[in-house]
Amino acid sequence: MCGRARCTLRPEDVRRACHRHGSPARFLHLECYRPSYNVAPGSYMPVLRRDKDGVAVHCMKWGLVPGFTKKTDKPDFFKMFNARSESIAEKASFRRLLPKNRCLVAVDGFYEWKKEGSKKQPYYIHFKDERPLVFAALFDSWQNSGGETLYTFTILTTASSSALDWLHDRMPVILGDKDSVDTWLDDPSTSKLQPLLAPYEKSDLVWYPVTSAIGKLSFDGPECIQQQIPLKASQNSLISKFFSAKQPKTEERDKETIPAGPKEEPILEGVLVSDSNDEIKQVDEEKAEPLVGDSSAVASPPESVKKEGESVETGGLELTGKSSGRKRDYELFSAQEKPWKQQQSVVVRMQDDKSCGKHGRKKQGKGNSKERQSTLHFFFDEK
Structure with a gap:
Protein backbone atom coordinates (compact mmCIF):
# COMPACT_ATOMS: atom_id res chain seq x y z
CA MET A 1 0.00 0.00 0.00
CA CYS A 2 1.04 3.59 -0.52
CA GLY A 3 0.62 5.84 2.52
CA ARG A 4 3.42 8.40 2.12
CA ALA A 5 4.77 10.18 -0.94
CA ARG A 6 6.97 13.02 -2.06
CA CYS A 7 5.20 15.62 -4.20
CA THR A 8 7.21 18.74 -4.94
CA LEU A 9 5.95 19.13 -8.53
CA ARG A 10 4.54 22.32 -9.95
CA PRO A 11 0.98 22.14 -11.33
CA GLU A 12 2.36 22.49 -14.84
CA ASP A 13 4.72 19.56 -14.17
CA VAL A 14 1.71 17.42 -13.28
CA ARG A 15 0.10 18.09 -16.64
CA ARG A 16 3.37 17.36 -18.46
CA ALA A 17 3.93 14.12 -16.52
CA CYS A 18 0.45 12.96 -17.59
CA HIS A 19 1.23 13.74 -21.27
CA ARG A 20 -1.34 16.56 -21.40
CA HIS A 21 0.92 19.57 -21.89
CA GLY A 22 -0.60 20.21 -25.34
CA SER A 23 -4.19 20.13 -24.13
CA PRO A 24 -6.15 23.06 -22.70
CA ALA A 25 -6.29 22.86 -18.92
CA ARG A 26 -7.87 24.55 -15.96
CA PHE A 27 -6.18 24.89 -12.59
CA LEU A 28 -8.56 24.65 -9.63
CA HIS A 29 -8.01 25.36 -5.91
CA LEU A 30 -4.25 25.44 -6.23
CA GLU A 31 -4.03 27.88 -3.35
CA CYS A 32 -4.41 24.83 -1.06
CA TYR A 33 -1.41 23.00 -2.51
CA ARG A 34 1.82 22.91 -0.48
CA PRO A 35 4.72 20.98 -2.09
CA SER A 36 6.15 18.51 0.42
CA TYR A 37 8.71 15.74 0.77
CA ASN A 38 6.42 13.93 3.20
CA VAL A 39 2.82 13.94 1.98
CA ALA A 40 0.31 11.92 4.02
CA PRO A 41 -3.44 11.27 3.73
CA GLY A 42 -5.40 14.39 4.56
CA SER A 43 -2.99 16.61 2.59
CA TYR A 44 -3.88 18.50 -0.59
CA MET A 45 -2.29 17.28 -3.82
CA PRO A 46 -2.71 18.30 -7.50
CA VAL A 47 -4.75 15.69 -9.38
CA LEU A 48 -5.34 15.61 -13.14
CA ARG A 49 -8.86 14.70 -14.23
CA ARG A 50 -11.04 15.06 -17.30
CA ASP A 51 -12.82 18.36 -17.88
CA LYS A 52 -15.46 19.53 -20.34
CA ASP A 53 -13.01 21.31 -22.61
CA GLY A 54 -9.90 19.27 -21.85
CA VAL A 55 -8.33 18.45 -18.51
CA ALA A 56 -8.20 20.07 -15.10
CA VAL A 57 -5.36 20.12 -12.56
CA HIS A 58 -7.53 20.05 -9.49
CA CYS A 59 -6.16 20.27 -5.94
CA MET A 60 -7.89 17.57 -3.84
CA LYS A 61 -7.44 15.95 -0.46
CA TRP A 62 -5.80 12.54 -0.31
CA GLY A 63 -8.15 10.03 1.34
CA LEU A 64 -11.50 9.25 -0.27
CA VAL A 65 -14.68 10.44 1.41
CA PRO A 66 -17.58 8.86 -0.54
CA GLY A 67 -20.28 11.20 -1.74
CA PHE A 68 -22.96 9.27 0.17
CA THR A 69 -21.28 9.96 3.52
CA LYS A 70 -23.57 11.74 5.97
CA LYS A 71 -23.13 15.50 6.06
CA THR A 72 -22.79 15.44 9.83
CA ASP A 73 -20.03 12.83 9.80
CA LYS A 74 -16.45 13.83 10.37
CA PRO A 75 -14.38 12.81 7.33
CA ASP A 76 -11.72 10.16 7.91
CA PHE A 77 -9.01 10.56 5.30
CA PHE A 78 -7.04 7.52 6.50
CA LYS A 79 -9.89 5.09 5.98
CA MET A 80 -9.77 4.89 2.16
CA PHE A 81 -6.55 6.55 0.98
CA ASN A 82 -5.87 3.31 -0.98
CA ALA A 83 -8.22 1.06 -2.96
CA ARG A 84 -7.45 -2.52 -3.95
CA SER A 85 -7.66 -2.65 -7.75
CA GLU A 86 -8.87 -6.24 -7.66
CA SER A 87 -12.12 -5.24 -5.91
CA ILE A 88 -12.93 -1.74 -7.20
CA ALA A 89 -15.58 -3.19 -9.52
CA GLU A 90 -17.32 -4.87 -6.58
CA LYS A 91 -17.37 -2.34 -3.75
CA ALA A 92 -19.98 0.41 -3.88
CA SER A 93 -17.57 3.09 -2.76
CA PHE A 94 -15.49 2.62 -5.94
CA ARG A 95 -17.70 0.88 -8.52
CA ARG A 96 -19.81 3.96 -9.24
CA LEU A 97 -16.64 6.05 -9.76
CA LEU A 98 -15.08 3.89 -12.49
CA PRO A 99 -17.00 5.26 -15.51
CA LYS A 100 -16.42 9.00 -15.05
CA ASN A 101 -14.36 9.69 -11.93
CA ARG A 102 -10.98 8.31 -12.93
CA CYS A 103 -8.00 10.58 -12.37
CA LEU A 104 -4.18 10.64 -12.28
CA VAL A 105 -1.86 11.46 -9.40
CA ALA A 106 1.75 12.50 -10.20
CA VAL A 107 4.46 12.35 -7.52
CA ASP A 108 8.26 12.43 -7.34
CA GLY A 109 8.32 9.13 -5.47
CA PHE A 110 6.74 7.25 -2.60
CA TYR A 111 7.79 5.55 0.64
CA GLU A 112 7.33 2.02 1.86
CA TRP A 113 8.33 0.37 5.14
CA LYS A 114 10.13 -2.93 5.53
CA LYS A 115 9.60 -4.73 8.82
CA GLU A 116 12.93 -5.82 10.31
CA GLY A 117 12.36 -7.54 13.64
CA SER A 118 10.67 -5.12 15.99
CA LYS A 119 11.57 -2.11 13.82
CA LYS A 120 10.49 -0.84 10.42
CA GLN A 121 12.94 0.58 7.88
CA PRO A 122 11.47 3.06 5.35
CA TYR A 123 12.56 3.05 1.71
CA TYR A 124 12.17 5.72 -0.94
CA ILE A 125 11.04 4.40 -4.35
CA HIS A 126 11.34 6.44 -7.54
CA PHE A 127 12.30 6.30 -11.21
CA LYS A 128 16.00 6.09 -12.00
CA ASP A 129 15.85 9.12 -14.30
CA GLU A 130 13.91 11.13 -11.67
CA ARG A 131 10.83 11.58 -13.87
CA PRO A 132 7.49 11.71 -12.00
CA LEU A 133 5.51 8.58 -11.25
CA VAL A 134 1.87 8.60 -12.41
CA PHE A 135 -0.63 6.62 -10.31
CA ALA A 136 -4.11 5.48 -11.29
CA ALA A 137 -6.68 6.98 -8.92
CA LEU A 138 -10.41 7.62 -8.35
CA PHE A 139 -11.97 10.82 -7.00
CA ASP A 140 -15.28 11.83 -5.45
CA SER A 141 -16.97 14.90 -4.01
CA TRP A 142 -18.79 15.28 -0.69
CA GLN A 143 -20.73 18.13 0.84
CA ASN A 144 -20.65 18.74 4.57
CA SER A 145 -23.33 20.26 6.79
CA GLY A 146 -22.00 23.73 6.15
CA GLY A 147 -22.54 23.43 2.40
CA GLU A 148 -18.84 23.18 1.61
CA THR A 149 -17.92 20.77 -1.18
CA LEU A 150 -14.83 18.69 -0.58
CA TYR A 151 -13.02 16.82 -3.36
CA THR A 152 -11.05 13.73 -2.31
CA PHE A 153 -9.26 10.87 -4.09
CA THR A 154 -7.83 7.39 -3.47
CA ILE A 155 -4.78 5.73 -5.07
CA LEU A 156 -5.25 2.26 -6.54
CA THR A 157 -2.90 -0.53 -5.45
CA THR A 158 -2.00 -3.93 -6.90
CA ALA A 159 0.19 -6.90 -6.06
CA SER A 160 3.85 -6.05 -5.68
CA SER A 161 6.27 -6.58 -8.56
CA SER A 162 8.83 -9.38 -8.45
CA ALA A 163 11.55 -6.84 -7.70
CA LEU A 164 9.71 -5.29 -4.74
CA ASP A 165 7.93 -8.22 -3.14
CA TRP A 166 10.71 -8.44 -0.52
CA LEU A 167 9.69 -4.98 0.67
CA HIS A 168 5.89 -5.20 0.67
CA ASP A 169 3.15 -7.32 -0.86
CA ARG A 170 1.36 -4.30 -2.37
CA MET A 171 2.38 -1.35 -4.54
CA PRO A 172 0.60 1.56 -6.32
CA VAL A 173 -0.75 1.06 -9.82
CA ILE A 174 1.90 2.85 -11.93
CA LEU A 175 0.97 3.97 -15.45
CA GLY A 176 4.36 4.02 -17.13
CA ASP A 177 3.61 5.26 -20.65
CA LYS A 178 1.30 7.54 -22.62
CA ASP A 179 -0.94 4.76 -23.89
CA SER A 180 -1.79 3.52 -20.42
CA VAL A 181 -2.39 7.09 -19.22
CA ASP A 182 -4.71 7.84 -22.13
CA THR A 183 -6.65 4.62 -21.63
CA TRP A 184 -7.16 5.18 -17.92
CA LEU A 185 -8.17 8.80 -18.29
CA ASP A 186 -10.21 8.88 -21.52
CA ASP A 187 -11.52 5.43 -22.50
CA PRO A 188 -15.27 5.23 -21.70
CA SER A 189 -15.19 1.44 -21.56
CA THR A 190 -14.18 -0.10 -18.24
CA SER A 191 -13.40 -3.44 -19.88
CA LYS A 192 -10.02 -2.18 -21.06
CA LEU A 193 -8.89 -1.11 -17.60
CA GLN A 194 -7.97 -4.50 -16.17
CA PRO A 195 -4.60 -4.88 -18.04
CA LEU A 196 -3.52 -1.48 -16.66
CA LEU A 197 -3.83 -2.69 -13.07
CA ALA A 198 -0.92 -5.14 -13.27
CA PRO A 199 2.29 -4.65 -11.22
CA TYR A 200 4.96 -2.42 -12.74
CA GLU A 201 7.78 -4.81 -13.72
CA LYS A 202 10.24 -2.56 -15.58
CA SER A 203 13.76 -2.17 -14.21
CA ASP A 204 13.80 1.64 -14.14
CA LEU A 205 12.13 1.68 -10.72
CA VAL A 206 14.78 2.00 -7.99
CA TRP A 207 14.82 2.43 -4.21
CA TYR A 208 17.07 3.00 -1.20
CA PRO A 209 16.69 3.25 2.62
CA VAL A 210 15.90 6.62 4.23
CA THR A 211 15.56 7.98 7.73
CA SER A 212 12.83 6.61 9.96
CA ALA A 213 11.99 10.19 10.96
CA ILE A 214 9.60 10.43 8.01
CA GLY A 215 7.17 8.48 10.15
CA LYS A 216 6.41 11.82 11.81
CA LEU A 217 3.95 13.93 9.85
CA SER A 218 5.78 17.09 10.89
CA PHE A 219 9.10 15.93 9.42
CA ASP A 220 9.61 17.51 6.00
CA GLY A 221 12.36 18.73 3.71
CA PRO A 222 15.20 17.27 1.59
CA GLU A 223 16.35 15.24 4.61
CA CYS A 224 13.43 12.89 3.95
CA ILE A 225 15.10 11.42 0.86
CA GLN A 226 18.70 11.35 2.05
CA GLN A 227 20.05 7.86 1.64
CA GLN A 228 20.73 5.93 4.83
CA ILE A 229 22.88 2.80 5.17
CA PRO A 230 21.49 0.58 7.95
CA LEU A 231 24.18 -1.28 9.91
CA LYS A 232 23.93 -5.05 9.99
CA ALA A 233 23.83 -6.72 13.38
CA SER A 234 26.81 -8.91 12.47
CA GLN A 235 29.05 -5.93 11.83
CA ASN A 236 31.29 -4.84 14.68
CA SER A 237 32.60 -1.36 15.19
CA LEU A 238 36.16 -0.50 14.25
CA ILE A 239 37.01 0.01 17.90
CA SER A 240 35.86 -3.47 18.90
CA LYS A 241 37.77 -4.94 15.98
CA PHE A 242 40.91 -3.12 17.09
CA PHE A 243 40.80 -4.39 20.65
CA SER A 244 39.79 -7.90 19.63
CA ALA A 245 42.69 -8.29 17.19
Missing part, protein backbone atom coordinates in the same frame (compact mmCIF):
# COMPACT_ATOMS: atom_id res chain seq x y z
CA LYS A 246 45.41 -10.61 18.49
CA GLN A 247 48.84 -9.11 18.87
CA PRO A 248 51.77 -11.07 17.33
CA LYS A 249 54.32 -12.69 19.54
CA THR A 250 57.25 -10.60 20.74
CA GLU A 251 59.90 -12.25 18.59
CA GLU A 252 57.71 -12.06 15.45
CA ARG A 253 56.88 -8.41 16.13
CA ASP A 254 60.58 -7.67 16.53
CA LYS A 255 61.27 -9.19 13.11
CA GLU A 256 58.54 -7.13 11.45
CA THR A 257 59.12 -3.74 13.04
CA ILE A 258 62.90 -3.49 13.59
CA PRO A 259 64.72 -2.92 10.30
CA ALA A 260 68.44 -3.49 10.00
CA GLY A 261 70.33 -0.20 10.08
CA PRO A 262 73.94 0.99 9.89
CA LYS A 263 76.53 -0.30 12.32
CA GLU A 264 77.25 3.14 13.65
CA GLU A 265 74.70 5.66 14.87
CA PRO A 266 74.72 8.94 12.96
CA ILE A 267 75.59 12.26 14.52
CA LEU A 268 72.45 14.44 14.36
CA GLU A 269 73.26 18.04 13.41
CA GLY A 270 75.99 18.74 15.93
CA VAL A 271 74.12 17.32 18.94
CA LEU A 272 76.25 15.11 21.14
CA VAL A 273 75.13 11.49 21.29
CA SER A 274 76.34 10.07 24.58
CA ASP A 275 76.90 6.34 24.96
CA SER A 276 76.52 6.64 28.69
CA ASN A 277 72.90 6.78 29.74
CA ASP A 278 71.91 6.22 33.34
CA GLU A 279 68.62 4.48 32.59
CA ILE A 280 70.02 2.38 29.75
CA LYS A 281 72.73 1.03 32.07
CA GLN A 282 70.03 -0.31 34.35
CA VAL A 283 69.10 -2.92 31.74
CA ASP A 284 70.48 -6.37 32.44
CA GLU A 285 72.83 -6.91 29.53
CA GLU A 286 73.28 -10.59 30.24
CA LYS A 287 69.58 -11.22 29.43
CA ALA A 288 69.69 -9.35 26.13
CA GLU A 289 68.96 -11.40 23.03
CA PRO A 290 70.60 -10.72 19.68
CA LEU A 291 68.60 -8.98 16.96
CA VAL A 292 67.58 -10.81 13.82
CA GLY A 293 70.04 -10.23 10.96
CA ASP A 294 73.24 -8.26 11.55
CA SER A 295 74.30 -8.57 15.22
CA SER A 296 75.48 -4.96 15.25
CA ALA A 297 72.35 -3.58 13.59
CA VAL A 298 70.38 -0.78 15.23
CA ALA A 299 67.12 0.89 14.36
CA SER A 300 67.35 3.34 11.47
CA PRO A 301 67.15 7.04 12.34
CA PRO A 302 63.75 8.75 12.13
CA GLU A 303 62.69 10.09 8.78
CA SER A 304 60.66 12.91 10.22
CA VAL A 305 59.85 14.19 13.68
CA LYS A 306 56.78 16.34 14.21
CA LYS A 307 55.65 18.51 17.04
CA GLU A 308 54.33 17.02 20.25
CA GLY A 309 50.84 15.59 19.78
CA GLU A 310 51.44 14.67 16.09
CA SER A 311 52.59 11.35 14.65
CA VAL A 312 56.29 10.51 14.73
CA GLU A 313 57.64 8.13 12.10
CA THR A 314 60.59 6.13 13.36
CA GLY A 315 61.93 3.72 10.76
CA GLY A 316 59.13 1.19 10.68
CA LEU A 317 57.30 2.30 13.88
CA GLU A 318 54.71 5.03 14.19
CA LEU A 319 54.11 6.83 17.48
CA THR A 320 51.21 9.17 18.05
CA GLY A 321 50.14 11.39 20.90
CA LYS A 322 52.15 12.65 23.85
CA SER A 323 54.74 10.54 25.62
CA SER A 324 53.31 8.89 28.70
CA GLY A 325 56.52 9.44 30.62
CA ARG A 326 56.89 5.76 31.40
CA LYS A 327 60.25 4.03 31.18
CA ARG A 328 59.17 1.93 28.19
CA ASP A 329 58.28 5.06 26.20
CA TYR A 330 61.63 6.58 27.08
CA GLU A 331 63.49 3.46 25.97
CA LEU A 332 61.72 3.53 22.59
CA PHE A 333 62.82 7.08 21.93
CA SER A 334 66.33 6.19 23.19
CA ALA A 335 66.63 3.39 20.65
CA GLN A 336 64.81 4.88 17.65
CA GLU A 337 65.51 8.62 17.67
CA LYS A 338 68.23 8.86 20.29
CA PRO A 339 68.60 11.52 21.64
CA TRP A 340 65.47 13.41 20.41
CA LYS A 341 63.67 13.29 23.77
CA GLN A 342 66.79 13.92 25.84
CA GLN A 343 68.28 16.96 24.13
CA GLN A 344 68.49 19.00 27.32
CA SER A 345 70.50 16.38 29.22
CA VAL A 346 72.77 15.88 26.21
CA VAL A 347 73.45 19.60 25.87
CA VAL A 348 74.53 19.68 29.55
CA ARG A 349 76.98 16.89 28.84
CA MET A 350 78.31 18.86 25.88
CA GLN A 351 79.03 21.80 28.11
CA ASP A 352 80.78 19.66 30.73
CA ASP A 353 82.83 17.62 28.34
CA LYS A 354 85.18 20.22 26.77
CA SER A 355 87.37 17.57 25.24
CA CYS A 356 84.88 16.62 22.56
CA GLY A 357 86.45 18.71 19.85
CA LYS A 358 85.52 22.10 18.43
CA HIS A 359 82.28 20.79 16.91
CA GLY A 360 81.13 19.31 20.24
CA ARG A 361 81.08 15.74 18.92
CA LYS A 362 82.27 12.59 20.58
CA LYS A 363 83.56 9.70 18.56
CA GLN A 364 81.39 6.64 18.59
CA GLY A 365 82.91 3.36 19.64
CA LYS A 366 82.02 0.09 18.05
CA GLY A 367 81.93 -1.83 21.31
CA ASN A 368 78.54 -0.54 22.40
CA SER A 369 76.33 -2.50 19.96
CA LYS A 370 75.39 -4.99 22.68
CA GLU A 371 74.19 -2.18 24.90
CA ARG A 372 72.01 -0.77 22.10
CA GLN A 373 70.55 -4.21 21.46
CA SER A 374 69.71 -4.49 25.16
CA THR A 375 67.83 -1.20 24.99
CA LEU A 376 65.62 -2.33 22.11
CA HIS A 377 65.08 -5.73 23.71
CA PHE A 378 63.92 -4.05 26.93
CA PHE A 379 61.24 -2.08 25.03
CA PHE A 380 59.86 -5.10 23.24
CA ASP A 381 60.01 -7.30 26.34
CA GLU A 382 56.45 -8.33 27.25
CA LYS A 383 57.13 -8.08 30.99
